[in-house]
Amino acid sequence: MAERTNKPRLIMVLGAGASVHAGIPSTKDVTNRIGAIKDNATIQEVVRILQQHEKDGFNFESVMAALEDLQEYEYSKRCNGRLTRGTLSAFTELASFNNKSGGFFTTWHILINSIYKLFSENCTTPSENLKSFFDLMEEHFELTVLTLNYDDLIDHTGPWFDGFQKREDTDDYCSFNACQFVRRVTVEPKVLLHLHGSVRFGYSSQSSLDIVKYASVEKGFDSIKGIKAGLVRAAPIISGHQKERWLQRYTIPLGYYYNAFVNAAVSTPLWVIAGYGANDLHVNTWVLESMRIHKEEARVIIIDQSESAAFQCNNYLSGANTIGCPRVRFLCGSETGNFPPSSDKVGEIINFLKGESN
Numbered sequence: 001m002a003e004r005t006n007k008p009r010l011i012m013v014l015g016a017g018a019s020v021h022a023g024i025p026s027t028k029d030v031t032n033r034i035g036a037i038k039d040n041a042t043i044q045e046v047v048r049i050l051q052q053h054e055k056d057g058f059n060f061e062s063v064m065a066a067l068e069d070l071q072e073y074e075y076s077k078r079c080n081g082r083l084t085r086g087t088l089s090a091f092t093e094l095a096s097f098n099n100k101s102g103g104f105f106t107t108w109h110i111l112i113n114s115i116y117k118l119f120s121e122n123c124t125t126p127s128e129n130l131k132s133f134f135d136l137m138e139e140h141f142e143l144t145v146l147t148l149n150y151d152d153l154i155d156h157t158g159p160w161f162d163g164f165q166k167r168e169d170t171d172d173y174c175s176f177n178a179c180q181f182v183r184r185v186t187v188e189p190k191v192l193l194h195l196h197g198s199v200r201f202g203y204s205s206q207s208s209l210d211i212v213k214y215a216s217v218e219k220g221f222d223s224i225k226g227i228k229a230g231l232v233r234a235a236p237i238i239s240g241h242q243k244e245r246w247l248q249r250y251t252i253p254l255g256y257y258y259n260a261f262v263n264a265a266v267s268t269p270l271w272v273i274a275g276y277g278a279n280d281l282h283v284n285t286w287v288l289e290s291m292r293i294h295k296e297e298a299r300v301i302i303i304d305q306s307e308s309a310a311f312q313c314n315n316y317l318s319g320a321n322t323i324g325c326p327r328v329r330f331l332c333g334s335e336t337g338n339f340p341p342s343s344d345k346v347g348e349i350i351n352f353l354k355g356e357s358n
Contacts, residue, residue: 005189010141010270010353011261011290013283015148017275017304018339022126024151025118031060033118034111042067042107064111065240071104109224115237116221119150119199131157133340134190140350144191144264146257148280150237152200152217160192161185163253164213172219173204173212176253185260193257195247195283197237211236211252244282262286269294270353274303274339278313299353300328305337327352 016027025033037043043063050062134157137143147154154160163181164174185191194201202223204210214220224236238246238254247258265286278284291298302313329352331337331345341349351357 005142007140007142007189008270008354009264009268010137010143010272011264011268012143012145012272012274013148013276013287014145014154014274014339015276017277017306018147019149019151019153020275020305021130021339022151022153023122024149024153025122027059027061030115030118031058033114034060034063037110037114040107040110042103043110046107060111060115061239061241064108065242067104067108067111068240071108112224112235112237113221115150116199116217116224120217120221122151126153126156127340129342130154130340132343133346134158136343136346137350138190140354141270142189144193144260144268146193146195146261146283148196148276148283150194150197150199152198154192155198155200158190160190161188162192162194162213163256170205171215173202173214173223175204175210175212176256178252178256181253181256181260186263191260193261195254195257195261196239196243197235197254199237201236201253203236211250211254243280247282258282265290266293269297269299271298271300272303272349272353273300273313276304276313277306296327298327299355301331301349301352302328303331303337303339303341305333305339 016024020026034043035047046063046066050066051058054062130153134143134145134154145154145160155162161184163176163178163185165177165180166174198213198220199217200214200220201211202214202220204212204223212223214223220236235246235250238250240246244258247254249255261283266289268290271287271290273287276283291300304313329349331341331349340346348357
């Protein structure tokens with residue numbers, strides 16, 4: 001176990017915009033890939049209806065959420081379960097959705113495969129700038145990095161503690177050690193939490209219920225093939241509009257990651273939020289709670305190439321104004337909103353977070 005340092009802990013929240021520099025698929029890219037699937041009538045019908053139903057808010061996560069709900073509904077009907085409303089309300093009266101048993105699961109599985117394939121084609125070695133950024137920040141802070149992305153860019157920038165440990169019986173994958181994670185997550189100097197899963201996560205060779213971490217994206221992708229139909233179970237990646245329900249159900253590792261994030265949020269006043277448009281309420285809630293607890297001690301850096309996304313994030317934080325406004329600094333726009341930030345900007349970020357500048 002790592003020894004405790006005297007450095008303050010810093011939480012980084014990294015959204016999709018934080019991976020753009022490496023050519024990782026954006027939300028729009030994934031949505032376009034799913035929309036291009038023409039050989040599955042269920043996908044086409046779900047996409048068509050949701051585009052009409054949600055209009056400007058439509059993206060691939062809406063499709064995933066609908067299929068997950070429909071799969072549970074179809075399964076619960078066969079098990080005399082109860083229908084819960086939600087995304088289902090757009091579909092349940094349609095004759096075209098009298099699906100064959102397991103049909104929604106099959107379609108959900110097709111989409112998961114498509115997402116894995118898209119990321120496996122585009123996951124690249126991280127830039128030296130990304131590694132240098134984390135190295136510089138580590139000199140001044142203990143790091144808890146909460147990535148909302150499926151890619152494995154950060155995994156490659158150095159040793160991170162994520163709760164996974166090598167097994168004695170195989171070199172193919174690592175298993176999550178929950179006891180060690182709980183003991184070490186607050187003292188490790190570099191903690192990485194893939195809150196929504198990772199393309200390196202998959203199922204073990206021994207059980208389709210165990211999420212493990214593979215050494216490569218390709219092996220993670222191979223592990224999800226051939227999953228049998230049933231209730232959508234522990235998944236290597238999660239999406240949709242109510243991700244918190246999966247964080248509650250899928251304890252290993254995602255439930256533990258969420259618990260670690262919540263604990264860090266209430267004890268840490270320092271934040272870097274990059275490439276995040278504040279669309280995940282289960283994240284926003286605890287960012288706001290951190291602001292409420294720490295009041296004038298809170299310091300937040302918001303980095304985004306999109307000024308509108310940056311200010312959308314700030315608008316959510318503005319709820320903290322009633323309990324003491326945190327100090328917020330913006331690095332946004334095409335010149336200053338790049339992630340990772342340039343070396344001169346890193347110095348400014350460090351000074352601001354340490355209270356050496358306003």
